[in-house]
Amino acid sequence: MALWSWWLSSFALAAVPIAHWLFLNRAVAVSGRYSALIDRIRFGAPRDGSGEMDQAALLEALRAQTAADFGDDAIEETEPSGESVDETIVRSPQGSIAHLLFLAGLALGGAASAMLAGSFSLRGGLNGDVFASVVGQLGIPAPVLLLFGGLCVGFGTRMAAGCTSGHGLCGVSQFQTGSLVATAAFFGAGVGTSFALGALQ
């Protein structure tokens, strides 16, 4: 497959979070989608917002309770100050179906890319000569290496509350301290681990 040049890749990679923000009004956060799905499986109860009251209903309920407890005078000060509140788009959390659709979209994108390049084929392994060589030198089966690596990815991204998309692309480009720390940590660890693997060859 012919890969894009670094500058074309830069613009394409930047377009992803921008499109996310414009169309879905949220940052790209792939590991967060995994977390939400896991919570859905573990607790059943949605982090997907369907159990939450909408803002207007909540405000109305608060007003009614305040009026009941303290009388109608108490709530006058809390009336909206005439700002254009309704123009502010309230971000509603996406549901499990949306998370699954996004992950399915990623796979479809990979399939489309490979098919357009004419390189699509189902293989039991993972592509790459260096990968094959490293697996051979390590002397452990590829599935074990991938399962362990995946375990670290899942554990680490949930612990750091973000991955390459959320911390690396969105957080760093907004100069958020936490994202700078996380990104430096995972790039550093990636470099260290890869050099260690490379030394095996």
Next chain:
Amino acid sequence: MKDALLTLALGLAMGVTLSRIGFSSWDEVHAMFTFASLRMFLAFCGAVAVLAIAWPLIARAFPTRTQFRRRPIHPGTLAGGVIFGAGWALSGACPSIAMVQLGEGQLAAGWTLLGIFAGNWLYSAVHVRFFKWDAGSCLDD
């Protein structure tokens, strides 16, 4: 419905992009981390630079829209990042990449995906017992 279709379309666009950049190739990721090839490293840095310029412009164009929430910082930010980085170098995949690899027909990525779900589950189970900080979520900002 509209939200669902948009989400699917954005996932698809991201999948194609990551595949064509080379992030779904174990060898390319290895070359990035060992600086054998600077292409993907520059692609990532370039994307961050483009975004850093784009966010203020977007904020000016849509002043009434919600701004991104800040991510929390806690001991897990560093430790989790290190564990994730090691896992990325071993498996050749960050969370979105496992799906892209599967779509390309690299079926062994199914092991990586299984590991990601198991690892995410494991952390969410141990967090409450062993760690005191508010983990936050990468989802809602």
